[in-house]
Amino acid sequence: MTKLSVVVPCYNEEAVIDSFDSEIRRVLDGLPVDYEVCYVDDGSKDGTLGRLRAIAAAHGDRTRYVSFSRNFGKEAGMLAGLRESTGDAVVIMDADLQHPPELIGKMLQLYGLGHDQVIARRNREGDKKVRSALSSLYYRAVNSWVDVELSDGVGDFRLLSRPAVDALLALPENNRFSKGLFSWIGFDTVTFDYQNAQREAGETKWKFGALLNYAMDGLISFNNRPLRLAIWTGGVLTALGALYTLWIVIGALIGGVQTPGYVTLVAIIVGLGGVQMTMLGLIGEYIGRIYYETKRRPHFLVKESHGVDPRTGEPQPMASVAERDGR
Known part of the structure; x- marks a missing residue:
């Protein structure tokens, strides 16, 4: 039986994390897979970490989480989740339910056909017209510059095979732009479209300034x-x-x-x-x-973790930085 890891970076998602966890388990319990859910708390300032502790206590060995010592950004969160994952295939998705969990079944079907990357591409229905126009213009412009292809509507919501995950983990750079890295590693890739969904609760973390910086990263990271x-x-x-x-x-x-x-x-x-x-x-x-x-600084520092040690496969109970250092 295929083992599936679901990697979920979280930042200030206290309002929605319980709903997400219930929904993802409802979907995964109906699929013919063994699974684990790997949460990454990216230094949240609300009660996200407390909710993850409760979820881990309730669901045992099917739940793992790590909590950063501060906010290191979503790129670091995805990297930590990929390192923690032990599945034959790994799905990366957000905790705000804008990535519909129901699509995991379709991803697994396409994965079973031999695809190493199964990408869910959202349409832009419901987005502001100005933002959609600027996004489309940006992707047209940047694809004439960068050495890899970046597609409008394609984000982090995707399934990766274990070889694809290992390829990503082998890339050591500090300035990580995952959209470009996903494209750079190649492998057999298939894309399907899905209906854009609104946030279940909370506010988006992608303000205009953050989007502008992200756009600059995409422009500079993969060409000179x-x-x-x-x-x-x-x-x-x-x-x-x-x-x-x-x-x-x-x-x-x-x-x-x-x-x-x-x-x-x-x-x-x-x-x-x-x-x-x-x-x-x-x-x-x-x-x-x-x-x-x-x-050569680490991409992130872990304050607390709970789950299975990916190096040994042994249970790894909740531990703080002080406990791991013997203080």
Whole structure:
């Protein structure tokens, strides 16, 4: 029998986590699989961790969780869940019920046909029109730049085979952009569409600023073309500057030196200064990523955990950082 692991990153999901757990177990109990649910508490500030403790106590060896020492972000949460998972196949999904648990059955059917990645792609019905338009524009633009293909509507909700999970865990980078990593590892992939669902409770964690930073990560993480663009932009501006200088010199030789030109000079200085600052910021972004990679810090720190040690297969009771360190 196939063993399925369901990885669920959580951040401030106290209002919905019990509903999610009841729904996911209702669905999984009706499928011909052995399963485990692996929760990752990403440093929640509400009562999420307390609810996970209660869920783990109620469901024993079919529930595992880890709790971070602080908020490390969803990328770290997914990585921790993949490391904790022991199943032949792993489903990654959110706890807010926007990823319908009923689709797991269809994922397993497609997995049984030999696919290593089964991706659920949502439509954008119910989203704000401006946000949908900007998202579509972003994916069209970014796919002309990056070295991997990113699809609009495709997120983290997917099933991965054990070989695909192992491939992801073998990638050591600190700056992780999972959408790109999922595409980069390849493997046999199939995609199906599903109806967009609204949050069951709580508020979205993806505000405009977070989405903007995420978009920048996607643009920079899988190519160096912006740096090439900086080189070409610098070359074009140098050529234009030389032509402008030649025009000024010829004009002075023919008609003499004229006083007007202050506005033009200021515009050129401000424009070139803005271009230079943009290029320096771009180069700095790449250097900053190199800086963080060289530190070799762990992706996250675990404050508390409960479940099965994936290295030994032995039961692993709830433990705090102090207990593990012998304090």
